[in-house]
Amino acid sequence: MTTQKVIVGAAIILNGRVLAGERSDPPAAAGRWEFPGGKVEPGESELDALVRECDEELGVTIEVGERIGGDVVMANGRATLKVWTAALRDGTPQAREHAELRWLAADELDSVPWLPADAPIVAALRPLLS
Numbered sequence: 536m537t538t539q540k541v542i543v544g545a546a547i548i549l550n551g552r553v554l555a556g557e558r559s560d561p562p563a564a565a566g567r568w569e570f571p572g573g574k575v576e577p578g579e580s581e582l583d584a585l586v587r588e589c590d591e592e593l594g595v596t597i598e599v600g601e602r603i604g605g606d607v608v609m610a611n612g613r614a615t616l617k618v619w620t621a622a623l624r625d626g627t628p629q630a631r632e633h634a635e636l637r638w639l640a641a642d643e644l645d646s647v648p649w650l651p652a653d654a655p656i657v658a659a660l661r662p663l664l665s
């Protein structure tokens with residue numbers, strides 16, 4: 536049986552800006568930008584995975600908000616991307632796994648090359664940043 540993997544992402548919003556991270560690997564994705572997050576582990580809830588990944592990747596505790604956009608089926612058809620808004624509860628984001636982190640305002644969202652699957656999420660996010 537094939538299991539559909541779920542990738543969860545956090546659009547952490549602070550003062551009208553969203554936190555974006557530049558991937559450092561794998562080579563095909565390096566230099567592309569994404570929402571912090573990652574794969575949901577077997578037996579783990581999606582929201583628990585989101586909180587865990589933000590702790591691991593950024594060293595922060597988040598409070599999860601609302602879903603942004605719909606489920607995005609990834610190009611290989613074997614994974615689905617789901618993104619939520621989030622607020623910082625504790626800590627200052629550090630680039631533990633990303634090459635760089637940036638806080639982007641609505642008019643800066645197009646200034647970085649997002650991973651292709653993120654395009655509809657970024658579009659849905661824009662009106663929330665003001």
Ligand SMILES: Nc1nc2c([nH]c(=O)n2[C@H]2C[C@H](O)[C@@H](COP(=O)(O)OP(=O)(O)OP(=O)(O)O)O2)c(=O)[nH]1
Pocket residue numbers: 542543544564568569570571572573574575588609616650651652653
């Ligand atoms: N975190 C994240 N991943 C995304 C986004 N958009 C997108 O296409 N992806 C893809 C990139 C990767 O192929 C996959 C996430 O895998 P990952 O390697 O970051 O997951 P992980 O942190 O669980 O890593 P690992 O334990 O398997 O090393 O989803 C996004 O906005 N955020």
